Amino acid sequence: xxxxxxxxxxxxxxxPARNEAVLSCILDMGELLLTSGAEVMxxxxxxSRLCAVYGFSKADVFTITSSIVLTVxxxxxxxxxxxxxxxxxxxxxxxxxxxxxxxxxxxxxxVDVPRFRQAVDGLRRAPAYPLQAQCAMYxxxxxxxxxxxxxxxxxxxxxxxxxxxxxxxxxFGARLRLNSILLNLLSSMLAALAVVAxxxxxxxxxxxxxxxxxxxxxIPGIAFTTSLRDMISGDTISGLLGISEAILKALAIAIGFAxxxxxxxx
Amino acid sequence: xxxxxxQTAMGCVGALGFSILFNIRGRKLIWSMLGGGLGWVVYxxxxxxxxxxxxxxxxATLAAALLSEVLARVLKAPVLMLLVPMLIPxxxxxxxxxxxxxFVRGDYESFGQRARLLLSEAGAIxxxxxxxxxxxxxxxxxxxxxxxxx
Numbered sequence: 001x002x003x004x005x006x007x008x009x010x011x012x013x014x015x016p017a018r019n020e021a022v023l024s025c026i027l028d029m030g031e032l033l034l035t036s037g038a039e040v041m042x043x044x045x046x047x048s049r050l051c052a053v054y055g056f057s058k059a060d061v062f063t064i065t066s067s068i069v070l071t072v073x074x075x076x077x078x079x080x081x082x083x084x085x086x087x088x089x090x091x092x093x094x095x096x097x098x099x100x101x102x103x104x105x106x107x108x109x110x111v112d113v114p115r116f117r118q119a120v121d122g123l124r125r126a127p128a129y130p131l132q133a134q135c136a137m138y139x140x141x142x143x144x145x146x147x148x149x150x151x152x153x154x155x156x157x158x159x160x161x162x163x164x165x166x167x168x169x170x171x172f173g174a175r176l177r178l179n180s181i182l183l184n185l186l187s188s189m190l191a192a193l194a195v196v197a198x199x200x201x202x203x204x205x206x207x208x209x210x211x212x213x214x215x216x217x218x219i220p221g222i223a224f225t226t227s228l229r230d231m232i233s234g235d236t237i238s239g240l241l242g243i244s245e246a247i248l249k250a251l252a253i254a255i256g257f258a259x260x261x262x263x264x265x266x
Numbered sequence: 267x268x269x270x271x272x273q274t275a276m277g278c279v280g281a282l283g284f285s286i287l288f289n290i291r292g293r294k295l296i297w298s299m300l301g302g303g304l305g306w307v308v309y310x311x312x313x314x315x316x317x318x319x320x321x322x323x324x325x326a327t328l329a330a331a332l333l334s335e336v337l338a339r340v341l342k343a344p345v346l347m348l349l350v351p352m353l354i355p356x357x358x359x360x361x362x363x364x365x366x367x368x369f370v371r372g373d374y375e376s377f378g379q380r381a382r383l384l385l386s387e388a389g390a391i392x393x394x395x396x397x398x399x400x401x402x403x404x405x406x407x408x409x410x411x412x413x414x415x416x
Contacts (some may be wrong), residue, residue: 037288039346055416093347096288128289141283148276208363216280216359218358222288222350228392229346232399254366262370 003202018113019056019074023082025116026050031084032099032123036092039226040064041233046103048236053110064238065245067090087237088180091222095110098123131171140165142213153233159213162194166217181252184218188256211257219251220246270310277355278303285351294348297337301352305330309356319383320390326356326393335402345402349395358387 051059142163227242281302312322365380
């Protein structure tokens, strides 16, 4: 990926400190995109466009799901490299959209370094839905899908309860910095225990429908979709990484539910 | 019929819920909810007209994915943002569960059947996403060749 447009606006200077600050801002945007669940293609595209706008004569960016490497050439022939290691990704498509909007506006009208830094920091602090709302969504999704797959309304109620439990255990586990596969395994075991308990207490008749509602919450649909789109745009490594992660996660969820159900059913 | 309406409505609710979890805001919530419903309606229509699961799911995925590619350009939003919630109702969570539960009970014949079904469903969705993405990139490069860049 080589943007050929030379310095368009933001005056290229020989000041190395300024160049490094710009590079760090650009990489921050790339990192925000990647950690929020954007495709690799979008990350590389955004970074190379911004490098061209900020007056670097050549930019080589290499991104996989766990790392970004960026090397730029300044017009004076200096070469700078910065690297980011990406440890964890989650899904915040609203943030992807805001980074995208900022990138569009910067490409149209670049701003100076302090204001660039400010804008990037502003993106990081952008609002999320409050925890209560997210928790309510877990309950709602779980209930909706247990009806969707043929459950009754009392199944839906039970699914909503175990959905809330799932939300709590996922939040708690994330705070403990548990590995996400282990976290999915433990959370599905907990949810399965809750389903068994509720059905034996008489809330909900079809444990299978309640469980499916919960499984729908955990299935790594976004990882699957992103990885496929990565592969079609030529980022095969990232696509394969993402798909194997999605399969591992799905297996962890299935095993989590299976271990508990094996004990309580037949 | 009433059951199908209820099921589609629940699919829409599920898609809406996931859109909120993914921190999507404003009018795009409505679009991704409707898109989720559209995918499921296409699937139901296919199945009711005697299509197999694979082609029906492929059509449904294509419909949702193409809608999201077009909408993304109209709304100037990332494709992924619209596509992911729209595909949620098509995810074969039920078959994943039954496959696992047959395995736990030691009913390996039913397990194999479900596993095959699950594989073909995942394949149909994957193929749909891939086709829609390639069609869109083809359309974009044709458009750019005619001299209209970004």
